[in-house]
Amino acid sequence: MSTTTPAAPPAPPRAPKAALFHPTVARLTYRALLGRRRALILFALPTLLVVLAIAVRALANADDSTAGGILGGFALGTMVPLIGVIAGTGAMGPEIDDGSVVYLLAKPVPRSTIILTKLFVAIGVTVAFSALPVLFAGFLLNGNSQQMAVGYAVAAAIASVAYSALFLLFGTITRHAVVFGLVYALVWEALMGTLIPGAKTLSVQQWALAIGQRVAADGAITSDVQLPVAICLLVGLTAVATWYAGRRLKALTLAGEE
Template sequence: MYNPTVARLTYRALLGRRRALILGALPALLIVIAVAVRLLNGADDHAATEILGGFALASMVPLVGVIAGTGAIAPEIDDGSIVYLLSKPLDRRTIITTKLLVAIGVTLAFTTLPILLAGFILNGNSQVIAGAFAVAAAVASIAYSAVFLLLGTVSRNAVVFGLVYALVWEALFGSLVPGARALSIQQWSLAIAERIAGPGADITSEVSLPAALILLLVATGLGTWYAARRLGSLTLAGER
């Protein structure tokens, strides 16, 4: 279910100079914010929770997921180059699984490590806040990669729809509207951070941990399955 050639081509596409700069911009901003807050306020658990939860998990992780998830396949479908993969004797589930693993790897690299570093800068991992949000970001990265990879197979406007989801649903409605919170990958992963950090860290999620784990598994599994099915329905002309 993994093909090294497909993986190499996908990594090359995702980590080209232009896309790598875009991917690195938000993590760099997170580190800058963390350093500035630490210099101004000193070690602050509340500031760490607000920045890692309100900016990193709510905005940075889904945006990086959009770039990596859609970028792993949508450009190839749009420009027709996917025809070269589809014409090879490769199972399309293998193509999707390989691209998903690459998207997950890229998303993890550009989210979990910066979040962990920012957390240590902000409060030295007091109350295990840095570690809790890093684990939450890792889990969220898997789900986002699957969802946005699927989006890349079903729409020519995958990036636009992905940004709308990340910025409007996750960052806005997912943080402010009670009903929307229960249908947010951010909130599902936040439940994991809440459990890891414990009650003293002031991390709360609208979703219970068992429900969050089930929803994360369902989103990842269904996203991967339907992306493979959708790719299987494409013609060798690369048409959706």
């Protein structure tokens, strides 16, 4: 009597392989960040910086001190964190607020990949609208005397990474991410971080300036934080904020997942 071997059960579906970047998620995020209202603000701030640099150069023939005041005070102290707020919170927050995030989470894309992709997009937008205008304005103001323009541009790019991670985290944990971001950018960074000695140690602006100080000539850019400490704090903040944002996104459950 012949016997038949039972068919093997079908293999369970493989979990999607984690990746660092997902092109479709990136395209949707770019489209959301560069929408009409956000694009107006993103273009307005760098334009204001360049116009200010042109006006100062034409009317006052700016020296290194004036250039440092504009690049450090307005550009790095106000413009860069504000652009970080727009890009960081806009990369994730609106999708959670309006509920459209459920369509994204329903796709077979690891949630860590979603967070990393959105972070990369936020960093790219922030660097493009902050570091490049800072470099251009620096050349307009003093022609890169003492490598000041490059130093501040590098500081703006480094700060863009940390701001993007921090404000992306805000977008995943609260519906009031923009409010919290503005409070941090305008109150802590622009006010407390420049006036209160103890607060300067916990300022992304000062950490970035420590790296810009290393790029520029001695005395052209100053920071109240030592370079090794600044690097550790920048890496730590970016890593922790990204990790926790991914964890918060994983905690979001769709109907039928439980």
